[in-house]
């Protein structure tokens with residue numbers, strides 16, 4: 001989809017993790033008003049902050065930085081309770097032994113790099129040095145004790161020969177907090193809601209319907225994931241099942257805990273209020 005003058009520019013994370021929410025979306029929402037822009041999370045975070053994208057998935061951390069400008073769709077997220085399989089720290093020595101070492105972070109992420117800092121600094125009491133690089137594990141590990149990858153970069157490396165120990169940050173978070181972790185949220189810039197209230201409601205309905213359809217009927221999506229990224233159908237069934245696309249009270253409670261720690265450690269400037277978009281405020285006018 002590409003339009004010269006779309007009413008709404010919607011972001012899309014270019015990782016397989018968001019596929020269920022987008023897989024059936026084009027057929028449900030095939031109207032010229034909508035344009036989709038696919039990028040890595042850190043680029044979407046920036047585009048949303050600048051207003052060159054109106055809505056869509058961003059790093060939950062980025063919402064924490066801009067919560068006064070955005071609201072969130074109430075039932076969409078990329079979350080996990082325990083293993084997430086695509087937020088992975090690769091390291092040669094056990095985690096405890098590298099928490100004061102050098103850790104390389106990927107330039108693609110915002111949520112997971114701060115999650116890693118919370119885990120290493122708050123839970124393990126470490127104080128590593130960090131640097132940031134493009135997500136290429138061999139390059140990252142040249143002078144490092146550990147390297148973080150997210151999304152399909154993490155998935156593909158997890159399939160290679162086991163040269164490194166792997167720590168799944170979703171699992172670490174659940175182990176230390178007993179909570180859910182939400183990595184991506186669907187944010188909308190507030191002024192866009194004022195401009196296109198009915199369209200925002202229609203887009204929400206289409207995303208939710210796509211999520212439902214992909215859950216009920218995952219086979220063709222899984223076949224495409226296999227063709228495009230690799231792996232087996234079993235892998236992708238397990239992957240999509242470990243992720244949760246809801247944003248209910250338990251996911252929000254986990255995210256609030258993450259924001260609290262991020263604030264306490266000085267990664268966020270103020271306490272975060274999770275403001276939700278409310279469907280019943282929509283009065284339909286012919287747009």
Ligand SMILES: C=C(O[C@@H]1C=C(C(=O)O)C=C[C@H]1O)C(=O)O
Pocket residue numbers: 013015017041042058059060078084086087108109110111112113150151152183184
């Ligand atoms: C589950 C994942 O979460 C992603 C991690 C993000 C981050 O670290 O900022 C942002 C969006 C999510 O898609 C993943 O990368 O696979």
